[in-house]
Amino acid sequence: MTPAIEVSGLVKIFGDVPVLDGVNLSAPAHQVTCLIGPSGSGKSTLLRCMAMLERQDAGSIQIDGQPLSIAGQHARKGDLRSRIGMVFQQFNLWPHMTALGNVAEALRTVRRQPRRKAEDRAMAELEKVGLAERAHLYPRQLSGGQQQRVAIARALALDPQLMLFDEPTSALDPELTGEVLNVMRRLATSGMSMVVVSHEIGFVASVAGHVAFLDRGKIVVSGSPEEVFAKPRHPRLTQFLETYIDREASQLIA
Amino acid sequence: MDGKLFLLMVKAAGVTAVCSVLAIAIGIAIGIVVCGATLARPKPLQIAARLYVSFFRGVPLLVQLLLFYNLLPAVGLNISSFFAAELALSLCTSAYQAETLRGGFLSVSTGLKEAADMVGMTLWQRFRRVEAPIALRLTIPAIVNEAISILHASALVSVIGVVELTKTAGEIAASNYDPLPVYACAGLLYLIMTYVIQLLGLAAERRFPVRSA
Amino acid sequence: MTGDLAILGHYLPQLIGGVVTTIGLWVAAAILSIVIGMAIALARSFGGPVVNLPLALCVQLIRGTPFLVQVFLLYFGGPALGLSLDPIPAGLIALALFGGCYLSEVFRAGIRAVPPGHVEAAACVGMTRLQTFRRIVLPEMFVMVLPPSVNIIIGLLKDTAILSVISVPELTGAVQQIGSETFAFVLSLGLLSLSYWALVELCAHAGRAAERRLSTFRFVS
Numbered sequence: 001m002t003p004a005i006e007v008s009g010l011v012k013i014f015g016d017v018p019v020l021d022g023v024n025l026s027a028p029a030h031q032v033t034c035l036i037g038p039s040g041s042g043k044s045t046l047l048r049c050m051a052m053l054e055r056q057d058a059g060s061i062q063i064d065g066q067p068l069s070i071a072g073q074h075a076r077k078g079d080l081r082s083r084i085g086m087v088f089q090q091f092n093l094w095p096h097m098t099a100l101g102n103v104a105e106a107l108r109t110v111r112r113q114p115r116r117k118a119e120d121r122a123m124a125e126l127e128k129v130g131l132a133e134r135a136h137l138y139p140r141q142l143s144g145g146q147q148q149r150v151a152i153a154r155a156l157a158l159d160p161q162l163m164l165f166d167e168p169t170s171a172l173d174p175e176l177t178g179e180v181l182n183v184m185r186r187l188a189t190s191g192m193s194m195v196v197v198s199h200e201i202g203f204v205a206s207v208a209g210h211v212a213f214l215d216r217g218k219i220v221v222s223g224s225p226e227e228v229f230a231k232p233r234h235p236r237l238t239q240f241l242e243t244y245i246d247r248e249a250s251q252l253i254a
Numbered sequence: 255m256d257g258k259l260f261l262l263m264v265k266a267a268g269v270t271a272v273c274s275v276l277a278i279a280i281g282i283a284i285g286i287v288v289c290g291a292t293l294a295r296p297k298p299l300q301i302a303a304r305l306y307v308s309f310f311r312g313v314p315l316l317v318q319l320l321l322f323y324n325l326l327p328a329v330g331l332n333i334s335s336f337f338a339a340e341l342a343l344s345l346c347t348s349a350y351q352a353e354t355l356r357g358g359f360l361s362v363s364t365g366l367k368e369a370a371d372m373v374g375m376t377l378w379q380r381f382r383r384v385e386a387p388i389a390l391r392l393t394i395p396a397i398v399n400e401a402i403s404i405l406h407a408s409a410l411v412s413v414i415g416v417v418e419l420t421k422t423a424g425e426i427a428a429s430n431y432d433p434l435p436v437y438a439c440a441g442l443l444y445l446i447m448t449y450v451i452q453l454l455g456l457a458a459e460r461r462f463p464v465r466s467a
Numbered sequence: 468m469t470g471d472l473a474i475l476g477h478y479l480p481q482l483i484g485g486v487v488t489t490i491g492l493w494v495a496a497a498i499l500s501i502v503i504g505m506a507i508a509l510a511r512s513f514g515g516p517v518v519n520l521p522l523a524l525c526v527q528l529i530r531g532t533p534f535l536v537q538v539f540l541l542y543f544g545g546p547a548l549g550l551s552l553d554p555i556p557a558g559l560i561a562l563a564l565f566g567g568c569y570l571s572e573v574f575r576a577g578i579r580a581v582p583p584g585h586v587e588a589a590a591c592v593g594m595t596r597l598q599t600f601r602r603i604v605l606p607e608m609f610v611m612v613l614p615p616s617v618n619i620i621i622g623l624l625k626d627t628a629i630l631s632v633i634s635v636p637e638l639t640g641a642v643q644q645i646g647s648e649t650f651a652f653v654l655s656l657g658l659l660s661l662s663y664w665a666l667v668e669l670c671a672h673a674g675r676a677a678e679r680r681l682s683t684f685r686f687v688s
Contacts, residue, residue: 051372052371053368053371053372081371081372081373081374082373082374084372085372086368086369086372088365088368088369090365092363092365092366092368092369093369094366094369094370094384094388095366095388096387096388096391096462105373105383106373106374106375109375109379109383110373110374110375110379138463140463151369154369154373155372155373158373158374308664308668309660309664311667312663312664312667312668312671313625313660313663313664313667314625314626314627314628314629314639314663315625316628316629316631316639317628317639317656317659317660317663318660320639320643320652320656321653321656321657321659321660324646324652324653324656325653325656325657328652328653405533406532406533406534407533408533409533409534409535409536410533410535410629412535413632420533420535420536420539423536423539424539427539427543432547433539433540433543433544433547434540434543434544434545434547434548437536437539437540437543437544438540438544440536441528441532441536441537441540444531444532444533444536445528445531445532448531448532449531
């Protein structure tokens with residue numbers, strides 16, 4: 001089966017610091033691939049390269065067997081992009097539009113759907129993330145968790161083949177992470193191909209079909225969660241789990 | 255000061271209002287173009303726009319008024335003092351508006367633009383649907399302040415002979431030899447117009463709220 | 468054109484006098500407005516409502532009306548209240564009050580923007596209120612208010628031109644006088660524009676340099 005997205009030999013250099021140093025990764029379709037690692041390990045940059053928000057210095061990315069060519073014009077980049085949904089750490093909802101407006105916007109401007117049709121679809125997506133009755137509120141009137149759920153609905157409205165999540169719960173208060181993770185769990189069960197950068201080790205261990213641990217721009221360990229978290233662990237992974245997560249959590253997944 | 259003179263001043267305040275509103279509207283239109291030029295790729299365009307902004311913000315409006323008033327006839331354009339006044343006011347405010355708008359566009363966060371890119375918008379769609387609406391809303395308070403400055407600056411056009419509120423007050427004061435109440439009355443009328451602009455600004459901010467941007 | 472320039476050269480003493488008056492008025496007005504602005508800001512921030520309300524009204528009146536009208540009111544209306552002033556003192560007072568009101572708003576915002584935690588921290592190490600103000604609030608505030616204050620003070624330089632209407636012999640007045648005697652209006656006004664432009668850019672440049680040097684001390688995010 002073709003992987004949802006395949007990255008080979010990816011190199012990204014900021015100034016003279018190699019942030020990604022020859023990364024190979026194959027994210028299986030209809031599964032959740034989780035990227036974990038200490039901050040500065042390059043996991044967000046890897047995700048942003050997949051979204052074409054950063055341009056790699058070497059290497060290639062294939063989505064569904066087709067190469068992503070950054071050299072393409074903006075319009076073509078737009079085509080490919082609307083097949084990829086992206087969820088940002090800071091939600092990035094457009095502040096001048098309601099929740100419904102945010103979700104319907106691309107259907108109207110990019111897909112050129114009539115207003116009614118776009119809004120019906122947007123409403124259906126909001127319903128799926130449990131926010132139908134908040135559809136007419138503006139982002140600043142919603143909690144962080146609700147904003148992130150709207151952002152997920154915005155991405156899903158375009159029927160993407162692949163969803164990318166860049167630390168979707170890092171900007172949230174701890175008591176609000178659950179509602180977002182639940183939406184993501186449901187999405188995973190429905191068979192969506194997902195690549196998730198996350199520090200929520202519990203979520204990673206229970207939902208991921210594939211885990212990659214990055215450190216200093218390289219994938220150090222990868223495989224199924226059972227394989228990756230099995231003991232004996234790679235020493236850098238052990239160190240990461242103990243310093244960045246906490247000792248107890250790392251024992252839970254032992 | 256009797257009621258008749260007061261009525262005369264209220265009418266003159268109408269001229270002041272027209273002068274200001276025209277200058278603000280034309281100024282915003284030119285300001286948008288100049289702002290576009292400061293943000294554009296070609297270097298010469300950028301430099302020209304920078305010089306424009308710097309000149310019109312650097313020279314006292316009174317001197318600009320006198321310059322236009324004398325310059326245009328000297329190059330063969332016979333224009334009324336009203337036209338010269340409008341020209342100077344509009345050009346001067348457009349430089350300030352351009353800077354304000356530039357600030358607005360620069361403060362639209364990268365994440366909001368990336369979100370637009372990710373749903374497949376073209377650059378033009380992104381500009382029209384995301385950047386421009388947010389930037390305009392962010393600049394409402396600054397535009398209101400600039401509108402008030404222009405209202406106040408419009409008093410200067412009396413110097414080149416436009417018969418607006420300040421000029422009328424001066425004429426009345428010169429004829430009745432009682433300048434204190436006349437100028438106080440003019441001040442009051444300016445104060446009222448200032449509050450009207452402030453109220454309109456507050457209404458606009460409520461109508462187009464944008465925070466957390 | 469060169470002939471015109473030669474004529475202007477003839478008026479050099481008058482021009483120099485104008486420049487000296489403009490700069491002198493500006494510097495004096497700037498210093499006075501900083502003092503007035505700070506006094507109003509302190510009185511309004513710490514003086515309670517009895518002090519705050521009347522001052523707020525005065526600031527609103529000055530910020531809500533054109534400077535030109537204020538100048539006329541003081542210069543032509545003053546005598547009715549027993550306040551007969553010569554053009555230069557009248558202009559200086561009007562300019563200083565005008566600048567002071569605008570600066571007071573900037574200073575007040577600066578005082579408010581100092582995080583209460585910093586003041587509490589100073590109280591906790593035993594500083595008196597005066598020490599706290601002098602050693603903590605004032606320096607933090609200074610960094611914040613510098614850019615808008617520089618703008619207002621540059622604005623005052625441009626506003627000195629308005630004083631020519633009550634026949635203060637500053638630069639714009641002098642140039643208009645020369646223009647009406649020689650009919651070289653466009654040339655003299657053009658040169659005048661360039662002089663103001665250069666002066667304003669110079670000040671703005673100095674302001675930005677000061678900001679850069681101080682940006683290391685920007686404690687307040």
